[in-house]
Amino acid sequence: MSLFANAVSDVVQADAAANVDAWFGLWKETDEAAGLTTLQGIATPSVAFRDRYSLIDGVAELSAHIAAAQKFMPGVILQRRGNVRHCQGTVIADWSATGPDQAPRGQGSNVFVFGPAGRITTVTGFWG
Numbered sequence: 517m518s519l520f521a522n523a524v525s526d527v528v529q530a531d532a533a534a535n536v537d538a539w540f541g542l543w544k545e546t547d548e549a550a551g552l553t554t555l556q557g558i559a560t561p562s563v564a565f566r567d568r569y570s571l572i573d574g575v576a577e578l579s580a581h582i583a584a585a586q587k588f589m590p591g592v593i594l595q596r597r598g599n600v601r602h603c604q605g606t607v608i609a610d611w612s613a614t615g616p617d618q619a620p621r622g623q624g625s626n627v628f629v630f631g632p633a634g635r636i637t638t639v640t641g642f643w644g
Contacts, residue, residue, distance in 0.1 A: 591616030
């Protein structure tokens with residue numbers, strides 16, 4: 517049964533890496549409407565985001581949080597480093613942040629939990 521669960525999950529979560537990349541891309545998207553459209557496509561309406569600087573619930577809060585991050589960290593780009601690691605709806609993705617001058621600003625890992633429809637339900641970020 518475990519092998520079957522993995523096989524089904526691999527099919528349901530086939531777009532996990534693309535959704536993770538879209539998530540990181542949100543943080544540099546300055547067109548609020550375009551960002552909201554992307555967010556609604558990859559995440560559930562009640563998406564939760566947690567890290568050392570965030571306690572966010574829902575698309576509206578997350579959209580406002582992303583806009584604030586862009587205001588206070590202009591030009592910072594987040595991107596995935598390496599392949600995602602996936603197991604039955606949970607994905608771990610390493611990331612790096614660079615400034616407009618391409619200098620490193622941080623790195624870490626995010627844990628993404630995907631719902632049965634393949635959309636992100638929670639993200640927990642770890643800096644360091």
